[in-house]
Structures are given as C-alpha cells and as structure tokens.
Amino acid sequence: MIIIGAGPGGLALAHGLRRHGIDAVVHERDARAGARPQGYRIQLDEPGLTGLRHCLPTELFELCLATAGAPPARVSVRNRYLEVLADRAAAHASGTADAVGPRAFDRPTLRRIMLHGLDGQVHHGARLTSYRHEDDGRVTACFADGRTATADLIVGADGVNSTVRRLLLPEVRVEDAGLRLVYGRIPLDARAREALPDWVFESVFTVLTGGPGEAHLGLGPVQFANRPDRAGRARTPVVDLPPVGDYLACMIGAPADHPAMPATADLRALPTAALRELALRLLGGGWHEDVHRLLARWDTASLLPLRISTTGPVAPWEPGPVTLIGDAIHAMSPVLAMGANTAVRDAAELTRALAGVTGRDGSLVEAVGSYESRMRDYAFPIVAESRRTGQQRVGQR
Template structure:
C-alpha cells in the first residue's frame, strides 16, 4: 500500500482528532475530519489545560515545526501544583501527574491550542457533521453516516468524538461510562493589574487546589503568557488569527451532587450568575479571600459539567474501526492528564498508520496501537480515579472482578 492509498476518517475535531489529522497530513496520508459542532466555539469545553511532557512531545512530533513552536510560545510556565485547606494552609506541593522535568509542565488556553491545531486543515475539517453510525464493508473499508444524510468512506475510521461517542456505542456496546457523582462549575476572569493585586503570589501555581469539607474543592489555574502570542503568530503563522490571547485565571468549584442545592436539570438551566452565587454561598465559611476571588468570575464564562469516567475494558478484536481520547478512556480531571493522553494517542496512532501506509499490515498496525493505548490509557483512568476519590470525592471505579 502506498502512502497516498490509505484513507482515514476521523470523527471529532477535538484536540486528539485534530492532532492526529495534522500528523497524518504531515505524513502524506489522506485524512478527513468530521465534527458534529457547528463551529470550533459553539460549545464550551473548559478554559485551560496542563501540557505535560507526553502532550508536548506528541505536538512536537505531529505538527509542522512552525505550529509546534507556536504551541510552546503560547504556553504559560508555572510552579508545581499546591494543595491547600479551606483556611489556605498548605497541605502539599506535589503533582501526581508531573514528570521530574518541571519545565516541561506548562499551561495553555484550550481554545488557543485548538485554533493552532486547526490551522492549515480548513480543506479537510468539516463542521456540522454529526456521526450517527458506520458500516464495515466486506473489503474492510468503512463508511461513516452523518445526520444530514451524507457519508464518508475510508480504510480506517477513528472515533475521536468524546465521552458521548456514537461510534463507541455501536462498536463497543459493552463499554461503560460511569457518573462519578461529582459536578464541576467552571469560570474565569481576566488577570489585570487590579485583579492580580487581589490574589497572593503563592496562589499563582500550575494549579492551586483548595480542599474544603466533604471533598468540596476550589481550583485556581492561571494562564500568563511569556510574551504576547501575537508576536509569535506574526513570526510563525502570520495567517492565523488567534482569539482570546489575554492573561486570565481559570477557576472551578466541585462537589458531590448530594452537597449541591440544585438537581442536574436545575444546574443545566442556571445562569452563570446563579452558578457563581451558588459556589460563593457554599464556600462562605472558608477563608474570606475565596469569596473575593469567586466574585471576580465573569458570569458569562460560568458553566457546569458532569464528571464521568470510562470503566477500563478487556481487549477487543481489532478491526478497521478504532478509538482515541475520551471516546475510549475518559477520565477524572483530578490529575489533569486527559488531554495529554489523547495527544499521546494521536502520536501513537499516527505512527502505526504511517507504517501501514508504507506497506505494513493495516489491522496489525491498528492492533499494535490499541495494545499500547489501552495499557497507558486505562492506567491513566485508574490513577485519575484514585486521586479523584481523594481530592474531589468521586465514586470509585467498579471492581473488575465483580
């Protein structure tokens, strides 16, 4: 099989799917990406990510050099994670997901990273394409079907469509995604001289976790650029128009559902102001500084999310359909490695598909990817669940022997 003969269909234009597409295009492989959302900004998914050595290495390998250099220029270096109690006394200063190379753990604006990953892919990324299922043909090619009646056929179908993956539901109907029992309210506010002056320097860490009673949790995570991102864009990708390039503080409040004064339906309907007020009310007895910080949250930025986790699976027979990221190993945010694991998937899969494009057996190459991915991916799920129990009170993963 020549490089140009392999056709890959990616379902989902999240970070993992786009990174995979960049790597395949760089290797000369025919790839198309199909995303259900109408645009990159039509749904809020969070504001800030930690990139660890796995994620940074994947981006360096998958992206053309100007874009990988731009990713680094758009990151924000921070000291290690700090965990405090509700009085703001330090409990620990450890980061269970960090490597010994502390300089290779940085913060990045999720939207900025996605914009960089989209750059140069305009002709192959198709928005408004909700995948409803697929069909594997006798010759092992795969056709993806979309709600608008269109379809796409290729040699490989990659499910990168997140925790609600339609492909996974059809392909691995026995795969379980559990509700951890935790809800998170996310918000943010700009870091101006005025707002920065209200926050002690010791809270400007890679991530500051503040643990209250019954595993209630407030998190603070700044994005502060080394240099204006516009300077790097002008030098490395002058046709890219980056949005949202000002310094800001990402904030969150999490609690178990039974500790919240609202049902899930009420949380979903609540305005940003109502969600902010709820977080402020629940934490009123904590250090008064927290109330001042929560009051800074921009109401239009505040939204709630249900925290879910995949339940690790035993291996399945490999075919020309495979999965990456949250579509197969969604995990608690307690360690902050979900996005990095998806990027690692993208590099591992791109490497194996490159081998197949150059003549290796396709299914054997996909099997090698799945063996690696399920090992490190489900290890990350288990680690995240363990720290999630300790830090935010999430329900434990089911006993695999039960």
C-alpha cells in the first residue's frame, strides 16, 4: 500500500496495516518531520483514541497516553466579561464508565511517537504529482523528483490541499471557512501556572467570544502526565522525544472580512511580532482583565497564522484502488476539535476493511467501498455540525 502524507491519519494507518501484515510505505512531501509549522495542540476524544489504540502497537499507544494531558472533559464558552454562555461535556463523549476522557497532545511529540517503528517506511521529500492505473489492477504513484512507486492501493492522507483528492475527485471543493487565526503558546512553568486564573484549566478547551463579527479567543491546556523526554527514555527500547514543557495553546481568531484583517497572503508574510500586534488589534478593548494577563505571557516567537477551510458537499463516488482519509476528504473547522479524531478513526476503519483482503481481486475494491461508505456516514455529519457550531460561536461562513 502507498500512503500519501505523514500526518496523524497517515501514520496511524501505516502502523495499523503493519500490525495486520500488510506492507505500507508513507510518502511525505515535506523534506523532514517538522519542516513547517503546523500547530501545537491536538485533542483526541473517544473516536480518535479508540482509533489510535486499534492502529498503534500497545507500547506506542501507552507512550502516547503517558505523554498526554488529561484536562477536565468539558468545553466552556464565555463572553468577553467571562460570563458563561455554555458549559457542557466535550463533544462526542459517551459518558460510559469505561470511556477514556479527552487527551491533549503536543502535536510534534505525538508525531515523533507515531514515526517510531516505521524506519524505512516513511520517505520525506516525496511530492506526488500524478498516478496512473496499470493493466494488472494496481496503481502507480508518480513523484516530482521522477521516482515512481506501484502498489495495490494509494491512500491520500495529504491534508486540506490534497493532491490525491484533486486527481481522484476534481469536482470536490474545499471552501474558505471565512476564519483566520493567530495561533501560539503560553508557557506554563510553575510561576505562570500559579499566576493564571483557575477557569483556564477547568475545561479541555475554552472559547471566549466577542460576539457576531468580532474576534474570539481559544485556550487549551497541554499539561503532560510525564514530560515527553523522560517518558521516552523510560521505554525499552528508548523512544527519543524532545523535552517539551507544559503550555497553554492560545489562539485569537476573527472573520476574514474583519476590517483589521489583512489578505491571506499578507497575513502569512507577517513576522511574529507583527502577528502579535495584529491579534491584539483584532481583539480590541473591553475584555476582562484576565484576558490581558494571559496575553501578556503569549510567546511571540511561537505565533503562526492559519486559514481555516471546510469541505463542501461531496456526492458518493465509485470505489477503486485510490481512496482518501482525514482532511484530504472531510476538512472541517476546528471548533469541535474533531478533525484529528476523525482522521485517526478513518485510519482504523480502513485498516479493519483491508485486514481481510488477500489479493487484488474484487475484494480490495469492495473493502475500499465499504470503508468509504462508513466514513461518509460518520464524517460528513461532523463537517456539517462543525460548520453550524462555527457559525454560531465564531462567525464561520
């Protein structure tokens, strides 16, 4: 199998297939892991954690949990004065006695763990340009540097700007959700933790909304059960992880048509100091003093801009030896924190579907079709729910 993209979904799928004795090679366009900033915090709830457990070797899954935070399983929405507008259990939590509550992961740490054990199976600097169907039913991937690879199946796990989706389903459109974010971190050493208000740590994620058409603030704590480098050294064999400290993921977002918001290209060109100035200008005045205390600790060097996208309507398609998982097929706004969850669930569902396939006869296409049918049933309602919630809370289109 060929997997295009080394994000959480692609890496989970590689591990899942390997556990079932299926050869899988991941091709990633970035020159190396961490070559470009992609954010910091990933929240996994039941769907993602269950998928991760199914795909990863037990020791790696346990290391993931050991290096994750376990904040209260609640999502809070407040206004600029910190008055509570909504406070409820985290989305898609079942509430059953044996359910695992949401976990907050550091994205680079999670990726390092998921790369472990895939030596020789992940090729960086491999940008897909096209693929072709062979007479024997297999499919060949063609890369920008002239390399090719042939397999029974190509899986596009290559994100919002998926080349695989563009080739397979050119009619599908990824739409601008009309939101822009300035995303960064607030380091949480002991002094900072003591100085910050308790309400910040009482939910897995907190949204402070300025009202329709105005900016909003998002906050999510990442407090490790074990510092990643120490947890990695405690494993046999050792997993080399960076010494990341606790932090608070902090983002300021606003509608793309906000008067103070620059065009996307200009936004992406801003240096970090200018991003900070822009974010504070977008936020404006009239916010509770706790907000100003928080933002005084925002790490300017950590800031990066994000454009939020969402997938438009997708009609069922004919299954074949090319398929898609994650944001490549169902990009969604982050308001429900279900993007990574759904991508990892996709990996587990596709792994299950392919586990019983023994050849390149019709059973492979049937397995792919079965996965795609299930995926459409659970993923696209979440895309729609994310859109509705984003429209209500933060001014998404």
